[in-house]
Amino acid sequence: MSTAPIRFDPRVLRAPHPVPGAPDNWRRFFTFNTDAKVIGIQYIALALLFLLVGGLLAMIMRGELLTPPADLIDPTVYNGLYTMHGTVMLFLFLFPILNGFNNLLIPPMIGAPDMAFPRLNALAFWMFPLFGVILMASFLVPGGPASSGWWAYPPLSTQNPLGLLVNGQFLWILAVAISGVSSILGAVNFCTTIMRMRAPGMGWFRLPIFCWTALAAQTIQLAGLPVLTAGAVMLLFDLSFGTSFFRPEGGGDPMLYQHFFWFYSHPAVYVMVLPVFGFFSEIFPVYARKPLFGYHVVAIASFGIVLLSLIVWVHHMFTSGTPQWMRHLFMVTTMLIAVPTGIKVFAWLATLWRGKLWLTTAMLFAMGGVFNFIFAGITGVMLATVPVDVHVGNTYFVVGHFHTVIFSTITFGVYAAIYHWFAKFTGRMLYEGLGKVHFLLTFLAAQLNFLPMHWAGLMGMPRRVAAYDPEFALANVLASLGAFLLGVATIPFLLNLVSSWVRGARAPANPWQAIGLEWLLPSPPPAENFEHDVPTVISAPYGYGLGHPLVADQERYEARLQEA
Amino acid sequence: MAESLLGGSTGPGSGGLPELAAGRHPEGPESRPDEPGGNSLGGHGGHGGHGGHNLTGFVIFLASESLIFAALFAAYIVFKRSSPLWLPPGVEGLEVREPLINTLVLVSSSGVAWLAERALHRRQLGRFRLWWLLTMAMGSWFVLGQAREWMGLPFGLADGVFGACFYLLTGFHGLHVISGVLLMALMLWRSFQPGNYDGGEAGVTAVGLFWHFVDVIWIVLFALLYLWQDR
Amino acid sequence: MSDSVSTATGSGATSGPQGSGTPPDRRDPGLDRGAVVLVTLGVGLDLLASRWLMDQVPHWLPPQASTAAPLVDDLFGLEVGIGCFLLLGCTAVMVWTLLFDRTGRYDRDDGEPIEGNLTLEITWTLIPLVLVLLIAWQAIRVNGQLASLGGKVRVAGAAEALRLVGLEGVEEIAAAGGAPGVDAAAGAAAPDHSSALRPAQAGSAAAIAQASERSTAALAAAQRSSPRAAAGATVASPPAGPPPAELGPVVVIARQWSWEFIYPNGVRSGELHLPLNRPVRLRLLSLDVLHGLSIPAFRLRQDVVPGSVIDYRLTPSREGRYRLRDSLFSGAYFAANQTDVVVESEEAFSHWLETALASPLVPNPNLASDLWEQRLRQGNRGWATVAPAAPPLVNAPLDATAPHAG
Structure with missing residues (x-):
């Protein structure tokens, strides 16, 4: 452990895991490495690359939408771009990057050496580049990529205009299916790890909220993904083998696909947002220097969200001929989700209240994310209301709403997490100045981008259009400017990531004076975290200002960090 | 193609899971105390085996897997009750007699698998292999019977929503039976490795569990497809 | 302070x-x-x-x-x-x-430990x-109070949907489009479209009336199974005076990418004319993929589902010309799939209907077809799509230049 800072044993340089104090061994990130911390960084780095791809697609789309007619690109190209934008952002950016954080955070937070199934973990990761390549390759096949939206509603998605076996839609289904398999394998791993590998003394109510939310999110994956898989298999058969699951001519029903799709894909939003709730719950106590307000309720609310999320999917089908009683039922269940999420939001606000706020970039992103989330929650309740949804559903109001969730909340949370834990897992400090520029630009650009969309939607602009009536022009110009500004906002972020990792200041073990098992490890943590010396947890997390230690013999662990 | 979609559940998934997990830390999963309150790592610390988690992981996986079938069953029921078209023209219904015999074979193979597990538990390796082999034979018999039935049917995959449902459901289940047999073959082969059971029988238990799962699924499937024929 | x-x-x-x-x-x-x-x-x-x-x-x-x-x-x-x-x-x-x-710059104290x-x-x-x-x-x-959603009847494809609403004349086309393995839109785009439609026009009023009775019964039966909606229907009628007679059913046919409206007297129109303050019953069907009928000024939207015939009720309350848009993504020229709703006085509506009945069938102006032609002229660049269905032949074409109010 006490390696001299200057000279290294050559074996250290070749080590398959990060060694504290050693220069980074880049090669390990390109191998079938079973170390969760390596896998976590692999996920995050690749996901950020795809964030750029998805953002580029978005900016081309917003370029098209600068003017009412479809004059920049052909409408078919626009349709392909928006389909791929959604798919890339969900399946190649958000799911993977959150899996990356699961990998980085869960084992150290619970004092485990690694995931329960390290090889399975690596296998699940390596499916990610595989389906990423498949999806990107679909740009190159004749006829272009899938262009029926990320919902892939049949019969449109099974039209297959060129009649080829290998077409964009086929590759899309293939990629989504592999992504599903990877996610299920990941979910099995994360759940087993959290259930079986916690440090001594870490009962359920001593578990950090991030682990609660990760467990909740992975439960949704396990319950929802199989259903999507069943739907995807049927869709693939309809597309490629002439079956009639969703073809009315053979007695099939296109509505059934929608049920299957949304049974997973609505909860999928919670798969993404729950870990972000976890980030907020971890970050606020650290930078407000206060315990998380109402820890128990916040923890349990995660599972309230899980249960409700599995019985709300029909709110995506309010206008598809769904009978009245069903619309009312699903409206009420959808609105009820506001209760557990409200509990969380109020708990965060109460955590901030009379704290000693330390406005780091991570804190700014977390606060900005919560602000945006409150807004998105309110528009979410509006969309759950059947009569309002009848007017604004499938308009830009929805686009504005879910971008406020998916970008302005979830991605803000991801940024906050990057700024918060970067030091821990790379051993280098991110530069705060650039971080604040990144935050300011991102926050302003996000509002400029997504607020006008709500307005366009209220006026009746349908989503997914490549051209629109002139009355929507102002809203679209504003949104496009916002989108381009968002693109610009990424530049300080990337600069910061690369330059800080290469030559940033060395990070101490606990730069934010945070409480948590991961902060009792050196930065970056050694391969097996605590190895054979797993601390015994003796109190609940977030004991800021309470003055009692988190683990037995805490001085010894802290002293060891001083030595290192 | 279909296989790559289903693959996660049948091919690399279930086949790989116990092996991948067990492969890394073959030593000593039995020393893992199952205390509540998260003490599962108590005292042992880091690198020791994670093998004791295999069964937990596998059960979680099976629970998730069962939901694919639940979704397919739900689709079948919805189609059957609401489709304006059902049986393809000229098809009256399904022949029940042979599938019933097949069903009996498959269901009783679950009992045989249980006998095998019990034998292994008593360290009667010879008997274990015998019963295990018999289970595999019964599973293979079922698959062959299924294949025979497919050959003789007057309708195909593309014949309306009924044909599609029938082939998808039986085919997807058949893939599970085949992977079950392959997994059992793997376990059989491993039983000849010296010291294979020093670390416990998690692999055999998991495959046994998988086999019972496949059987239960078939019982539901048989009831839905063959017994519930009137609309 | x-x-x-x-x-x-x-x-x-x-x-x-x-x-x-x-x-x-x-x-x-x-x-x-x-x-x-x-x-x-x-x-x-x-x-x-x-x-x-x-x-x-x-x-x-x-x-x-x-x-x-x-x-x-x-x-x-x-x-x-x-x-x-x-x-x-x-x-x-x-x-x-x-x-x-x-907190201050160097102040790293904790806040109040409120748990x-x-x-x-x-x-x-x-x-x-x-x-x-x-x-x-x-x-x-x-x-x-809205009670806009009426009954819904499942049908096996476009042909059966057309039969249900009494439009057998276009049945062959739909059947060709609907056969498994052939693209619905490609089939509907077949060049014999117009010739097949013309005979359908003759005497179609009687056929439609007859069929609409049949299908109304079927759809009403479907609706009875959801008693709430039926109960709501009584609330839906305007508060003052005896409820005016319902117009319809007006059959709404959605295609990739056009809208066609067929009135009970057989008039075919490219834009939806409705009399002011009179309830109307629309009967929605799609010949290819999912579409959505959305009229923002009415605050109403309903998906048009292939394999289903869906009844939808509404009552216009303000004169003017409003946009009717496709609200559910339907492929390449989705954005172009819009037309107008014209709400006018009872007299103006009757006059329009009579004039339309006397007018010959002409192809409706269709932006999707125009864009498609343009694309073909420019070398068919872009990604794959089915060809647009031939523009419907209508008695009253869309006035594409008229300004809309919302």
């Missing part, structure tokens, strides 16, 4: 924050007069701002052109008011902490619960 308030309240409440769940008064009102004043002022301002925002709602929306619109708008306004109150309240708390609870407060937690569980149940109750009431 605010700083002193902050410290004063800080010393006042060691037991943790108290107060009702609404964020601005999450302070300790009992002990400090300054705090009480501040909180009351804050809540008052919040209420005023929310009220003001509610008044802005009409400016964000298209004109109210159906009986549904005021109901939907009021409900939306209510949500805007409640939402604004909550958002501003929560934001006020965050801004307050940003202003007054910031929770059961009363407060129960309050902020109950308040959202009550609020959403209130909104849901109001929404269910409004939804009952």
